[in-house]
Amino acid sequence: MPQDALAKTGVTIRPADAGDAVAGVQPTWVALPESTEEVAALLRVAAEHDLAVTPVGGGTKLDWGPPPERCDLLVDLCCLNEVLEYAAGDLVVRVQAGITLEALNRHLAPQNQELALDIPVPGTTVGGLLATALCGPRRFRYGAPRDLIIGITVVLADGTIARSGGKVVKNVAGYDLGKLFTGSYGTLGVITEATFRLHPLPPHRRWVTTKTGPDLGALAVQLARSQTEPSAIELDWSSGSPDCTLALLFEGASAASRAAAIPITPQPETSDDPPTWWNRLPDGPTLLELRVPPGSVGTLVREVTSAPMTGHALRGSVASGVFHLAVPDTRRLPALRDRVEALGGRLIVLSGPDGGAGRWGTISALDLMRRVKARFDPDRRMSPGRFVGGI
Amino acid sequence: MVDQLTGRLREVLPDEAVITDPVRLRTYECDGLTYHRATPGVVVLPETAEQIAAVVRLCQEFQVPFVARGSGTGLSGGALPRSDGVLIVTSRMRRVLSVDLDARLAVVEPGVTNLAITEAVRDAGYYYAPDPSSQQICSIGGNVAENSGGAHCLKYGFTVNHVLAVELVTPDGDIVDLSAMDAGYDLLGAFIGSEGTLGIATKITVRLSRTPEAVTTMLAAFTTIEGGGRAVSAIIGAGIVPAAIEMMDALAIEAAEAAVKCEYPAGAGAVLVVELDGPETEVETQFAQVERICREADAFEIRVAASAEERAAIWKGRKSAFAAVGRISPAYIVQDGVVPRTALGEVLAGIDRLQEEFGIRVANVFHAGDGNLHPLVLFDDGVAGEGERAEIVSGRILDLCIEHGGSITGEHGVGVDKSRYMPRMFTDEDLDTMQLVRCAFDPGNLSNPGKVFPTPRLCGEVPVVRKGPHPFEAELL
Ligand SMILES: Cc1cc2nc3c(=O)[nH]c(=O)nc-3n(C[C@H](O)[C@H](O)[C@H](O)COP(=O)(O)OP(=O)(O)OC[C@H]3O[C@@H](n4cnc5c(N)ncnc54)[C@H](O)[C@@H]3O)c2cc1C
Numbered sequence: 001m002p003q004d005a006l007a008k009t010g011v012t013i014r015p016a017d018a019g020d021a022v023a024g025v026q027p028t029w030v031a032l033p034e035s036t037e038e039v040a041a042l043l044r045v046a047a048e049h050d051l052a053v054t055p056v057g058g059g060t061k062l063d064w065g066p067p068p069e070r071c072d073l074l075v076d077l078c079c080l081n082e083v084l085e086y087a088a089g090d091l092v093v094r095v096q097a098g099i100t101l102e103a104l105n106r107h108l109a110p111q112n113q114e115l116a117l118d119i120p121v122p123g124t125t126v127g128g129l130l131a132t133a134l135c136g137p138r139r140f141r142y143g144a145p146r147d148l149i150i151g152i153t154v155v156l157a158d159g160t161i162a163r164s165g166g167k168v169v170k171n172v173a174g175y176d177l178g179k180l181f182t183g184s185y186g187t188l189g190v191i192t193e194a195t196f197r198l199h200p201l202p203p204h205r206r207w208v209t210t211k212t213g214p215d216l217g218a219l220a221v222q223l224a225r226s227q228t229e230p231s232a233i234e235l236d237w238s239s240g241s242p243d244c245t246l247a248l249l250f251e252g253a254s255a256a257s258r259a260a261a262i263p264i265t266p267q268p269e270t271s272d273d274p275p276t277w278w279n280r281l282p283d284g285p286t287l288l289e290l291r292v293p294p295g296s297v298g299t300l301v302r303e304v305t306s307a308p309m310t311g312h313a314l315r316g317s318v319a320s321g322v323f324h325l326a327v328p329d330t331r332r333l334p335a336l337r338d339r340v341e342a343l344g345g346r347l348i349v350l351s352g353p354d355g356g357a358g359r360w361g362t363i364s365a366l367d368l369m370r371r372v373k374a375r376f377d378p379d380r381r382m383s384p385g386r387f388v389g390g391i
Numbered sequence: 392m393v394d395q396l397t398g399r400l401r402e403v404l405p406d407e408a409v410i411t412d413p414v415r416l417r418t419y420e421c422d423g424l425t426y427h428r429a430t431p432g433v434v435v436l437p438e439t440a441e442q443i444a445a446v447v448r449l450c451q452e453f454q455v456p457f458v459a460r461g462s463g464t465g466l467s468g469g470a471l472p473r474s475d476g477v478l479i480v481t482s483r484m485r486r487v488l489s490v491d492l493d494a495r496l497a498v499v500e501p502g503v504t505n506l507a508i509t510e511a512v513r514d515a516g517y518y519y520a521p522d523p524s525s526q527q528i529c530s531i532g533g534n535v536a537e538n539s540g541g542a543h544c545l546k547y548g549f550t551v552n553h554v555l556a557v558e559l560v561t562p563d564g565d566i567v568d569l570s571a572m573d574a575g576y577d578l579l580g581a582f583i584g585s586e587g588t589l590g591i592a593t594k595i596t597v598r599l600s601r602t603p604e605a606v607t608t609m610l611a612a613f614t615t616i617e618g619g620g621r622a623v624s625a626i627i628g629a630g631i632v633p634a635a636i637e638m639m640d641a642l643a644i645e646a647a648e649a650a651v652k653c654e655y656p657a658g659a660g661a662v663l664v665v666e667l668d669g670p671e672t673e674v675e676t677q678f679a680q681v682e683r684i685c686r687e688a689d690a691f692e693i694r695v696a697a698s699a700e701e702r703a704a705i706w707k708g709r710k711s712a713f714a715a716v717g718r719i720s721p722a723y724i725v726q727d728g729v730v731p732r733t734a735l736g737e738v739l740a741g742i743d744r745l746q747e748e749f750g751i752r753v754a755n756v757f758h759a760g761d762g763n764l765h766p767l768v769l770f771d772d773g774v775a776g777e778g779e780r781a782e783i784v785s786g787r788i789l790d791l792c793i794e795h796g797g798s799i800t801g802e803h804g805v806g807v808d809k810s811r812y813m814p815r816m817f818t819d820e821d822l823d824t825m826q827l828v829r830c831a832f833d834p835g836n837l838s839n840p841g842k843v844f845p846t847p848r849l850c851g852e853v854p855v856v857r858k859g860p861h862p863f864e865a866e867l868l
Contacts, residue, residue, distance in 0.1 A: 089624060089733040090762070112630055133577075146580055147552050154824075162824035163817070168729045170549070170761045171798035172538045172584050173805055173816055174843065175825040179551070179580025188576075200630030221493045225516075227604035229670050254672035291572050295493030321494075348574050360575065364568035368561065369576045371831040374854035388575040 002049035002072070006031065009041040012079075020074050022054045023067035023386075027074040034079045036153055036161055036192040043190065044159035046073055046381060053157070054383045055190040057098060057125030061132055064351040065185055066359060069385035075190055077127050083107050084193065085167065092167050094151065094195040097127030108198060116142035116199040118232075118279045120324075127191045133183030136279045137232035137249065140224075140319040142199065145182050151195030152178035154188070157377040169197050180372070186383040187391050188376045202251035206259040209275055210268035211243045214305040217298015219264075220318035223248065224294060228258040233319040236277045237305055239312040244301065246318070247275050282313035284326025286352030288333075292345030294321040299343060304336075321345070330355025337361060360388045393432035393475060396453045400435060400477070403445035408483070410434040419478055422463045422470040423525075427807055431458075431472030438483045440558060440566050440593035447591070448564035450477055456837045459587045461502060461530030465537060466725055467806025469586045469842055479591060481532050487511045488594070495599045496555060501532025501592045505539075508597060517599040520547040523802070524710050532592045538584030540802040542635040542709070543666070545760035547600070549802070551583040558594035562833035566593070581828055586804050587839035589832040603668035606634070607678050608702040611663045611690040612656035616640050616755075619661035620736050622688035623759045626665070627732065629684065631677050636760035637664040637709050640739075643716070643754040643767065644708065650715035653708030656692040663690075663759070664709050712756040713767065720752070720769035722778070724785045728792035729801040732762040741791045742766060749780045753788075763801035764792070790815070805843045813845050823848050 006013050012032040020030055033039045046053050051072035056062060058078075077098035085094040088111040095104060101119045104126065108114055118136020119129060130152075135144045142148065151165030154177065164177035181191055212219060216235075223233050223246075230248040237244040250259045259270050281287060292300050297318045304314055309328060316323030327333070334357050337347040341362060349359040363369070366389045373391045376382075385391075400409050410416060411433055420428045432455070437443045450457045456476035463470055472478040481502035488498040492515055497508055505526040508519040522541035523529055529539070535557060540549045547553075556570035557579060569579040582589050613619045619638050626633065639647065641660050647653045655662050665681055667674045678695075685693055696702035708715075716723050730738045739755065746753050754767040766788050770781035789799045789812055799805070799812045813822060822844060830850035832838070840847065 087731060087733060089628065090731040091627065092731065143548070143552055146577055147548065156824065160820050160824060162821045164821060164825060166796065166798050166816070168731055168762055168797050168801070170540060170544065170729050170758070170763045170801040172549075172802055173798050173800050173809070174813065174822070175828050176538075176551075176580055176584055177825060177828075179577045180828065182580070183575075183577050200632065203630070224495070225601055227601060227670060229603075229673070252670075252673045253676040254670065257672050258670055293491070293494040293496070293572075295491055295495075344572070346572050346574060361573075363573045363575045364570065365573065365578050366575065367565075368567060368578055368832065371854075372576055372578070372828060375827040375831045375850075378854045 002045065002051055003029070005045045005049060006042065009038065009045060011038045011042055016074060022062050022071050022074065023065060025067045025071045027054065027071040029072065030074045030076055032076050032079050036155060039075060039155045039190050039192050040159045040161050042073070042075060043155050043157060047158050050379070050381065052381045052384055055127065055131070055186045057128030058100060058123040060121045060123050061128060064132065065386050067385070068383050077125065077192070080192060088113060091198040092150070092169065092195060093198055094167060094193060095126055096193055097191045098125050100125050101129060109201065112201045113198045114201050115148065115196050117145055117148060120279050120281045126194055130182045130191050130194060131184060131186050135322065137234045137317060139322065140233065140317055141231040146179045148197050149178040149182060149194055150197050152181055152191060153193035154181055154191050156189040157379065157382050165195065167195050185387045187373060187387045189382060202255065203253050204251070204255040205272065206250045206255040207271050207274050208248045208250070208259045208262060208268045209271065210246050210264050212246055214244055214302050215298065216244060216246065216301060216318065220297045221295070222263070224319040226262065228261055233317060234278065235301065235314065235316060235318050236275070237314045238282070239310055244305065245275070247278060249274070277315065281324050282315050282326035284311055284313060284328060286327050286330055286354070287350045288325045288327060289348040289350050290316070290323040290325055290340055290345060292321045292340060292343050294319060296343040296345065297321050300340065300345070303339060330357060333357035363388055392453050392455055396449055396455055396477070397433050399449050400433065400446060403449065404435055404437060404442055408436045408438070410436070419460065419463070419472055419480065422465040422468060424466050424468040424806070424808055427468040427471050429472050429474050431478035432474055432476050434478045434480060436480050436483045440560060443479060443560045443591055443593055444564045444566055446477060446479060447560050447562065450837055451564060451835065454835065454837070456840050458839050459532065459536070459591045461533030462504070462528045464525045464529045465533060465806065466727065466803040467800065467808040469536065469804050469806035469839070471807050481530060484593070492517065492599070496596055497599055498594060498596050499531055501595060502530050505529055505531055505534055512599055516602045518602055519597055520553055520600045521550050524713070531595050531597065535583050535592050535595055536585065536587045537802065537804040542637055542758060545636060545758065546632050546634045551580060553598045554579070554583055554595060555598055556596040557582060557592045559590040559592050561590045562835065562838040586806060586843050588829055588843055590838055605671040605674040606666065606668040606702070607674050608664065608666045608696040608705050609681070610655065610694045610705045611665065611685040612659035612692040613661045613663070613688065613690055614658070616661040616739060617736060618689045619663045619759070622663055622685050622690065623732065625684045625688060626681055627760070629680055631680060633665050633681070633760065634668040635664065635666040638662070638757050638759040639709060639712060640755040642752060643712055643756045646715040646719045646754055647708035647712055649718040651707050651711045653704070655708055664705055709756070716754050716767045716769060720771070722770050722772040724768040724781055726764070726766045726768060726785050726788050727800050727803040728764050728789050728797060730762045730764065730792050730795045730797035732760070734795040734797070735759065735762060738764070738791050738795055742788060745784050745787050749784050751777070751781050751784045753784065761801070762797065807842055810843055810845045
């Protein structure tokens, strides 16, 4: 009996309830491991008994993506929440995957350091962040989660514990499993530990906010080109409003003077605090991620804002070309995807119904991805069906 | 096998693109790591991705291994050819295909040199950030394969942080795009740094960076290496991320002086090259801090470049360091280990002990900001036994790096040179798991076999791969 075998691992197991559902699919058990070894023990049992497994962190994005084909065991990483090693002098931290980003940054703040990733969903854990590879405004300056992870520990579907990378920033020994697992939606294995490169907390931060019309392509290019080095250039717009709001963040000793120097007339507002919408996903039944080459941002914004439907809300980086769009219904998704792909971009349905449009858009390397999945999880037990092409 | 294959190669490539002349073959027998040599079975010089795909498909048909080669500057034997295989050289694929400044990207062929990308966009105020010291010659395809860094990667990151898409010929001979734009696994991230073992990059989209408003370069001289080390720690501790912090010890300075007359301050036990860049106001503030920190760490001389020429003069000694040790030693090994920055002092002391124990001199040049050491292990290949002792010292240095939680390579790659050290850093499970990726891309183990991994994993049956949408997908619509 799987239940007995699970109990024998010594890991706390409880029966699952409706609150544990993964995109509507209720698992049978929830396990609360406290170490990488315990996760491995659980996954060995799962392999023996052909249990399908979904790892969960803060549970903030469990309704994202398509439901799993099946889910017997939810591996809840909330108890793996420690900072394992923090070398402030090396600007490196190694943590367990269940720690929340908020808790991690509280740990780092006394040394005036941070993990320079903005998390648009409060309560996100390191594991959840890595699995979904979600980014916030400062991606423009510091990169995405894959750019700051330097080491990873994972447990594969058969219980194998594997590590790659290490705890030094510069390291090219072996394949980079950290990148492979970042954005893998729990379909390759369970991320149990990660090591990150940190950044010093900037001595000052200053936001500049201004209203603009939807024809902001040239302005976006000009701002992204600016040698005043903004850390983020974000847009906020919702249906019913003729204008877009642009907000720029400057960081550093001279944040205020650089903020004052940006070439926008009339003189924009500046503040030591972010606008209320900063680093928050727009709200709506279906949430899309739109990615376009930065040169096409103007066209995208113009087209989205010129045919608004009630309940449309767009937010994102005019510098990186990554936006989130909340839509009230899915009727126009196929047409919008065609447009975005014609601009050289991609439209991804992060959460909510996709209306039959499909979630992920065109993927050139889908066949290679299926082959990777088949090697890592030949029995298709890790969050099966949750990812691209039914992976 | 190779002979039969060669005939078929001539069907898919123009005659002059297939090299079999033994004298010409020999020019490809090694990369920058010259003590590993092999004459390739045959060399091809393709001009298009389609030609590379055709060559790779023939290799599959004949079950012959293939190795990609860019400019051959690699320092780990990654491009070491196989005498029973095909060497695919990208030197005829040197076009910058397009530049889009609004999108801050350029699309280039794999044989384009690193510096050529910057040269194509410099006048418009942009550059390609990763800057290996070999940038005038090394190819972007080689950079992608090695995930190359450079002096400025402390602030700006490595090749993997600046490549947005790669078109590759898979080991099956298919042409596929790996793009950061696409949803799905980050195969782009896995491919970069895979040292030619997952296929051949045929087109690369790189991110262009804006030229910083201000750049300040300074040279600080210390009587001891400890002084330099203290300054580095204090700079990082102050929350400053310079574009580069490079350090050289007395022996490396001596070599650079002999080779290029860099005129670093006399009597220095260590020099530090610190470069700050960014918005003018930011650089000014940080510069004042760095200068104060260096003085507090007992720098006895500080020079600040007042012009581009003076900046070049400061960098000259550092950039020539590898070649320069040729002036003070008949032969040398370039090592490439990494340690946590805070362990630098202990590791350098350990290297000193090794020098004494084995009677071998080591000149130290390093990217101090990120703990990437390039110890140059000097020896006389005319003296019996010295080469072997130098090899031992070189290996022990890697052990020191691993003991202190570091890595056996920060930027030069594993290649053939370091595959035997991989088990010291990783467990069998780690290595087997990495090789699952290889099995997915190259189950027949034909793409640059024998590199990176000490023992190839047998890939076994190709698992059944489900094609088409997941059955539930239709129901959910
Ligand atoms: C003096 C000197 C200084 C150096 N300084 C630095 C430095 O500062 N930082 C640094 O990181 N490196 C440095 N290097 C190492 C070297 O220049 C880099 O590794 C460089 O990226 C190699 O490029 P290449 O074109 O010469 O590649 P090669 O040597 O030709 O090949 C290197 C590897 O890449 C593979 N490869 C080549 N092209 C492709 C392709 N199109 N697709 C797939 N695989 C391919 C090969 O199979 C091989 O495994 C230095 C080397 C020298 C000689």
